[in-house]
Amino acid sequence: MTTATISQDDFLKFQEYFYRKTGIRFEDTKRYFVDKRLVERIGHSGSTNFREYFSRLRFEADGTELQALVNLMTVNETYFFREDYQFDCLVNSILPEIVARKKDKTPIRIWALPSSSGEEAYTIAMCLLERWRGIQDHDVEIISSDIDTNILAHAKAGLYSARSTMHVPEAYLRKYFTKTAGGFQIDDTLRGAVEFTRVNLQDPSDVRPYRNFDIIFCRNLLIYFDDVSRKQAAETFYDALHPGGFILLGHSESMSRISSLFQVRKFEDAIVYQRPGVGK
């Protein structure tokens, strides 16, 4: 059996196609990473070369192969309580402000993406249960989304390694996890708290139904996008949020460099961004 090779022209064609479909652009420095995965999928699909595989990829009706590629090309490493000062900000400042201005009994809606294997969404649920008294008075809906269907299955299953749970406080670990041979199984309370969905943030038809959120966590995703895709994502978040809704980015990301649509809010624990227009 011969192994397919990826020429520079092949790489450029794939780079442009993948960018248009996902907003993720792989620079030349990622050649090895991309080539290795493309060769794997070419072999798996039974294609004999890149050209045949690429043709199949572009013209397949159901998008199955594209999804398989997306699953391989996306980075999914995260852990519980990552950048935990933002969860302090959530319970100490953001939620009290939202509750203070909330005029109806509809649930507080939180959108966390990319979900990756679920650590962030489950961390939010734990923080609400353990650190926010308002959970006794308010319904909360947590939706967590990712473009990678394999990782969503992992998130729903809720089985984690010791490395992933390294920063979980001991008391929470005892309360919400069960030690298994393979690691730690998260309990049904938390699994029942989060709804996981597949979303391509760059596809308007995918994101259009996502609206009326009070808070969005989008940490360490926009760094993988180019300028135009970042702006497009920011504009999507704008319409997904209620006026006055908040967005939290990763520590190295700044909305001010992406879009002028949001206002900076400096809270004691963290700097976050807010859609203007509270009370409109």
Added chain:
Amino acid sequence: MAFVKKGAVLRSPAEDERETSRDFDGLIRELDDADSAARRWAARDLAGHPSASAPLLTRLLRETEVSVREVILTALMRIADPTAVNGLVACLRSEDANLRNEAIEAMKSLPVEVAPIMRGLLVDSDPDVRIFAINILESLRHPDVEAWLIGVIEHEPMVNVCGTAVDLLSEVGSSASHDALESLKARFASEPYIQFAATLALKRIAPVPDGLT
């Protein structure tokens, strides 16, 4: 109270109805909707239509809501065809300062599309447009940025335009700019700002002496 799952998709019957009319003509009509959210969504969806640049540009010139303008500009950046790029160039000549600045920001993200017209913009008959073109170069990721700026300081007659180019050269220039900067100082010997800015640029592009690296 508790955690609830109501389904991520919150869709009203009216929205479902709208979904069915999201063809090109429907989206163009929606660009004029009274609801700014509808206009944003129309512009967002039109980014997937290669022939949408002209109607998006038409709406941009009338649109007063900042959030809609931003989505229209992103859609134009996404389409990035000659109509979109020429429309952004036309915005550089607008009396509306916001629109000019928005066009400059948009063009900064289009190095491949802007590169073929950059030489023309840098010798435009309007000195303001020449300055705006240099503003675009500030963060245009293109290998010819320094060469374009050298061309400006070698041939540009207006001191303000040269000053803008020198300021940027002091950030992005290399030893390749050295001779052009010296020539500029000689050409504008009685202009204190050019003397100051070009001297500063020369200092910044000078090779680091051995032993300090």
